[in-house]
Amino acid sequence: MEFTFDNNIPIYIQLLDYMKIYLISGVFKCGDKLPSVREFAVTFKVNPNTMQKALAELESMKLIYTERTNGKYVTKDEKVIEKLKDEYAITLAKSYFQGMKRIGLGKADSIKYLEGIKE
Amino acid sequence: MKLLEIKHLNKSFGKKEILKDVNLSLTGGKIIGLLGKNGAGKTTLIKIINDLLTPTSGEVLVKGKKVGIESKKVISYLPERTYLNKQMKVSEVIEYFKDFYDDFDADKAKKLLNDLDLDINEHLTKMSKGMQEKVQLVLVMSRAADLYILDEPLGGVDPATRDYILDTILSNFNEGASVIISTHLISDIERILDEVVFIDNGKIILHSDSDELRKKENASIDDIFRRMFKC
Numbered sequence: 001m002e003f004t005f006d007n008n009i010p011i012y013i014q015l016l017d018y019m020k021i022y023l024i025s026g027v028f029k030c031g032d033k034l035p036s037v038r039e040f041a042v043t044f045k046v047n048p049n050t051m052q053k054a055l056a057e058l059e060s061m062k063l064i065y066t067e068r069t070n071g072k073y074v075t076k077d078e079k080v081i082e083k084l085k086d087e088y089a090i091t092l093a094k095s096y097f098q099g100m101k102r103i104g105l106g107k108a109d110s111i112k113y114l115e116g117i118k119e
Numbered sequence: 120m121k122l123l124e125i126k127h128l129n130k131s132f133g134k135k136e137i138l139k140d141v142n143l144s145l146t147g148g149k150i151i152g153l154l155g156k157n158g159a160g161k162t163t164l165i166k167i168i169n170d171l172l173t174p175t176s177g178e179v180l181v182k183g184k185k186v187g188i189e190s191k192k193v194i195s196y197l198p199e200r201t202y203l204n205k206q207m208k209v210s211e212v213i214e215y216f217k218d219f220y221d222d223f224d225a226d227k228a229k230k231l232l233n234d235l236d237l238d239i240n241e242h243l244t245k246m247s248k249g250m251q252e253k254v255q256l257v258l259v260m261s262r263a264a265d266l267y268i269l270d271e272p273l274g275g276v277d278p279a280t281r282d283y284i285l286d287t288i289l290s291n292f293n294e295g296a297s298v299i300i301s302t303h304l305i306s307d308i309e310r311i312l313d314e315v316v317f318i319d320n321g322k323i324i325l326h327s328d329s330d331e332l333r334k335k336e337n338a339s340i341d342d343i344f345r346r347m348f349k350c
Contacts, residue, residue, distance in 0.1 A: 007340065
């Protein structure tokens with residue numbers, strides 16, 4: 001997968017976003033050991049310091065934790081990940097409705113459009 | 120200890136002041152972009168750090184010591200223009216670097232050259248300008264230095280290779296080492312920079328963490344630069 005970054009937004013915030021998706025979608029599951037900062041930096045093709053900053057942010061959000069000398073792990077608390085998924089879904093839904101509002105469509109109409117889309 | 124410390128540095132050529140009271144201090148483990156327009160003083164500053172020019176006044180310390188023979192051992196420098204003897208084959212240049220620098224890793228250089236599809240049995244004269252630049256960059260990044268100083272490393276290379284070069288820089292600088300990259304091709308490199316230093320008219324006008332700056336100004340480093348230096 002190629003990762004693209006928008007230079008207008010702090011890189012660590014974009015890394016945070018990629019990481020959240022990894023956690024929500026189960027690429028890394030509860031209790032999994034995470035790759036090292038260096039390995040992540042190589043995958044995302046970013047500066048290791050920037051990667052470190054994103055991981056520190058995930059840690060302060062209690063999504064991951066550090067085991068002394070052993071590396072970083074995904075939280076064992078499934079509820080935390082569920083909550084993250086919920087919040088992320090709400091953000092996506094809100095931005096959809098905002099977009100529809102801009103072209104003059106209300107909530108009811110917007111939902112109709114959603115239902116009309118075939119996957 | 121600071122990796123690099125510059126205190127009240129001035130440099131004049133005759134009556135022309137090129138650098139005016141430059142103060143800068145850098146720690147290890149960072150990638151720093153030295154950004155400025157043509158003629159801002161980037162190359163002069165870099166040459167002083169490499170002890171190729173003497174300051175008119177002020178001080179430059181590398182790992183706490185004045186620049187000189189010792190600092191040359193720990194700085195790996197990519198100049199703007201090539202200084203290699205073009206009659207040589209790439210393999211001969213590798214031998215040459217091995218003789219010169221204790222910290223040069225010939226195997227690493229050969230591997231990187233191979234990744235870039237460069238033939239080590241080729242003479243430099245037979246190579247295009249862009250290919251020669253790649254060879255030079257590979258040599259510089261194959262040293263295990265404390266400070267890498269790259270003066271316009273992307274100038275002559277195509278955009279596809281630029282990405283490879285950035286990755287090469289990212290994955291090959293030592294842990295704890297720092298990289299200073301001077302360039303005006305900001306949008307190509309800004310994603311890998313920890314810190315940016317803006318230099319204009321011989322003065323440092325901004326030194327900031329790059330993500331903090333993006334957050335504060337809500338814009339890319341490239342945009343901020345263009346706004347500040349609008350002609």
